[in-house]
Amino acid sequence: MKRFYPVLTVLGAAIVLWYAAAVWMNGAWARDQAARAGVTLSTTAFVAETWTQDRPVLPAPHQVMTELWQTVAMKPVTSKRSLVYHGWITLSSTLLGFAIGTGLGILLAVGIVHNRAMDMSVMPWAIASQTIPILAIAPMIIVVLNSVGIQGLVPKAIISAYLSFFPVVVGMVKGLRSPDTMQLDLMKTYNASGAQSFLALRLPSSMPYFFTSLKIGIAAALVGAIIAELPTGAVRGLGARLLSGSYYGQTLQIWAALFTAAILAASLVAIVGMIQRRTLKRMGMQG
Known part of the structure; x- marks a missing residue:
């Protein structure tokens, strides 16, 4: 098991950086939508918004995994959306x-x-x-x-x-x-x-x-x-x-x-x- 620690460490660091990059790259859209609606987002709400956009500049890891699950496991293999x-x-x-x-x-x-x-x-x-x-x-x-x-x-x-x-x-x-x-x-x-x-x-x-x-x-x-x-x-x-x-x-x-x-x-x-x-x-x- 110890031989997987370096791999898991690098993977974990990459995921953390990915989530941080998603906040940074999707933040402009979240702030713009909040300004249009005349509301002020808390830090938690702002981060959550950057990770749940329908068409993000950079999708969060869980969004990509969800899309993979839906298009690989949830679609018939003969479907053109699979x-x-x-x-x-x-x-x-x-x-x-x-x-x-x-x-x-x-x-x-x-x-x-x-x-x-x-x-x-x-x-x-x-x-x-x-x-x-x-x-x-x-x-x-x-x-x-x-x-x-x-x-x-x-x-x-x-x-x-x-x-x-x-x-x-x-x-x-x-x-x-x-x-x-x-x-x-x-x-x-x-x-x-x-x-x-x-x-x-x-x-x-x-x-x-x-x-x-x-x-x-x-x-x-x-x-x-x-x-x-x-x-x-x-x-x-x-x-x-x-x-x-x-x-x-x-x-x-x-x-x-x-x-x-x-x-x-x-x-x-x-x-x-x-x-x-x-x-x-x-x-x-x-x-």
């Missing part, structure tokens, strides 16, 4: 994009490690691709794909793949190059072929790096899926909930969608971490 429904839409494109990005990243990494021409040509382009703002390129990808009749899940998955492939490339290249010269020379003394050296030495050595990059990649894939929903006028997905909330000034809706995305990202990273521990344990790399 965050479970919208979360599943975003998760679908996230997982497809993550699979595409991971596969592409592994192939590029293997090529870069084993082919100097690819190392000199592909790697700089892979790095340069990440300098392009995703908010600029996402609408172009969606418009181009729509013009050839590709709509729905696939365009969002491609944008997710665009963000997730780079961490996998970098992690796999680092992992495949992690065996030292002595280990590689030992494989040569065994007269091992390039494929045998790859399967017996390079690939197992890359696994810790690979899973670390997957944790980054799957979080990036979720970000890509949400961003892909913003410029398309989508009506489904967490990005659509964020967009509609911003249009109509529904800050509670925005914060609930943000928390859902954060919980979803943490869950995906935790699943990858669980697979990592089991895989490395079976390979004898982790106790």
Whole structure:
């Protein structure tokens, strides 16, 4: 239990600061409404008013939790007001994009490690691709794909793949190059072929790096899926909930969608971490 004390301490401090910030940011509206009504609010009433507004500038923590409960637990999962429904839409494109990005990243990494021409040509382009703002390129990808009749899940998955492939490339290249010269020379003394050296030495050595990059990649894939929903006028997905909330000034809706995305990202990273521990344990790399 003691190991959770630091986490709980930080969490408690964050909640206290959040409530204090809500009083500060929502105070102007409370004072204005009191002035219009010709009443003077006591300190207790003023604080209570800043924590209970329908459209606050900064919702209080309990307001966000209430909105989450109502849109996650109290709505049917098929309802378009359910965050479970919208979360599943975003998760679908996230997982497809993550699979595409991971596969592409592994192939590029293997090529870069084993082919100097690819190392000199592909790697700089892979790095340069990440300098392009995703908010600029996402609408172009969606418009181009729509013009050839590709709509729905696939365009969002491609944008997710665009963000997730780079961490996998970098992690796999680092992992495949992690065996030292002595280990590689030992494989040569065994007269091992390039494929045998790859399967017996390079690939197992890359696994810790690979899973670390997957944790980054799957979080990036979720970000890509949400961003892909913003410029398309989508009506489904967490990005659509964020967009509609911003249009109509529904800050509670925005914060609930943000928390859902954060919980979803943490869950995906935790699943990858669980697979990592089991895989490395079976390979004898982790106790």
